[in-house]
Amino acid sequence: MKHDHNVEVKYNKDWRSKERALEITRGNATESFTELYSCMYMLFTSNAGSVIELQLTENSCFLYVFVALNFSTKGWKYCTPVVVVNGTFLKSVYGGTLLVVATEDAGGKIFPLAFAVVDLENNKAWEWFFGKFRKAYGSREDMIIVSDRHESIIKGANKVYPEVPNVFCVFHLLGNMKSKFKKNLKKIKDAFLSAANAYTLKKFEYHKQELQKVDGRVHDFLEEVGYEKWSKVYSPNNRYSNMTSNLAESLNSVTMSIRELPVYPTTHILFEVIKGERKNVVDFNARTCTCKRFQMDQIPCAHAIAVFQKCNPDTYNYCSPYYKNENMVDAYKETVYPVGNKDNWVVPDNVSSLIVYPPEGKIRAVRPKKRRCKAFWERKTNSFKQMKCGKCNQTGHNRITCRNPLKN
Incomplete structure (x- = not known):
């Protein structure tokens, strides 16, 4: 307001004005809960066969909501039996946590399975979420759950799906090691990721030994976590190259712009995101x-x-x-023959007598560049930042070239 209209506004009035504007565009956070039943009804009516659950407290206050659309429950059998789960904070007035679960389709794309809004990411919420997920999807042969090392996820998954292995995202595990072990992080990262992605026991043992040479404490830590939790070769069921929780993290990045919305528009837009993800002709x-x-x-x-x-x-x-x-075969059917040793060449005189000279011009004395010149947006320095003088605080020059008089 001061920059555009030269109007001084007190912080309290400015804040109340912003809140009023957001309420007009997004809706009232309190009133949005009254529309949840209508939203859930329309979702179920439009998508018969969906599993939609709304959990309230004894005082009829919102507690949890779970949505698994019919197209997801029917399409899951054509996707990999890998379930990737994750949670992220909502930033609306009432807060809460968004829980998402996704898998991977035949084209390697994200296939969203379900989402829920809960009050907190605790044991009770995750157990309730997995219970509703099992109601919607049941269990599959060779099913596996991928997550970070959040204790509530582990407890909820083990209680609802005791027969399904729960393995960890390698990047979350790597982050745990970075905070726990400060030295030789680059060597630890390379050896750990190589061991995690090894397809044979021989390669796994090799990289495990390299990891032990770098830091024996890291080796002991990973052994305590369990090789089956983070390595591909020891995994109880096939992870189908899903060594991270990126499937769920990518869904979280899509919903980043709607986390500040009230609960009704949040659930409605999540439905549209999931619906639009698969709509192709x-x-x-x-x-x-x-x-x-x-x-x-x-x-x-x-x-x-x-x-x-x-x-x-x-x-x-x-x-x-x-x-x-x-x-493919025709492109490579011809053979490339080597020219052999120069001493064995047989060249006609009319060819060997021909001379080729180097290009005209002087040879540059400077050292030839071996790396390409990076564009300004690739450089570490921010080229968009305008130079500012430390002497007069004006932009466009520095203190060496400053010609402005000093201020008292």
Whole structure:
């Protein structure tokens, strides 16, 4: 207000004005809870078969809400049996925590399964959440739960899913080690991630020994955590390359802009985000998809493949010839022969007598650059920051080139 309109406003009035503006655009945080039942009803009516639960206290106050849409419950059997869970804080007036769970589809994309809004990320909330998740999805063969080392997640998962292994995100575990062990962090990181992603016991043992050489305390810490909790080779069930909780973290990043909203618009927008995540149209004849990948890459996208599985056409007939095996073989059918030793060359005189001279011009005396020149946005220094004089506090020059008189 002072910069744009040159009007002095007291902090209290400014704050109340902002709160009023947010209430107009977002709705009243208190009144939004009264619309929850209507929101949940419309979700269930529009998506028959969904699992939607609203938990209240004895005084009819909001406690928990859980949403698993029908398309997610039906589509999960076509995705990997990996369940990635995570929680993040909400920043509305009443606070709360958003719990999300996701998996990975056939195209390697995020497939959201369920979300919940709870009061706190504690044992009771996570146990309730996993209970509702089991009601919606049950259990699958080779199912595995990936999370960070939050004690409430571990307790809730073990109580509701005692038969399902609960493994840890390697980057969260690496963060725990960074805060616990301060020395040789670079070597610890490289050895730990190599051991975690090793496919064979031989490679795992090699990197484990390297880790022990760097710091024996780290080796003992990881052994205490349990190799099966963080290593791919010791994992009880296949993790399908999901060594981190990035699937759930990515969903959290999508919802970052709505965490300050009241509970009704939060749940409504989450529904729209999940709904819009999978809405694509595939045209066989035109070989197009609304995601644009089919027509631009000339190879069936994940959405087209999902439709192919229902219609049973030959997927390879919809690929560009450049992706087919025949073209691959033909591209490499010719042989590259070495020229052999120079002493054994047989060159005609009319060819060996020809001379090629170097380019015209002087040879530069400066040392040739071996690295490319980085653009200004890649440099560490902020090129957008304008120079400011430490003498007169004005911008556009420094104190060495300053010509302004000193102020008393």
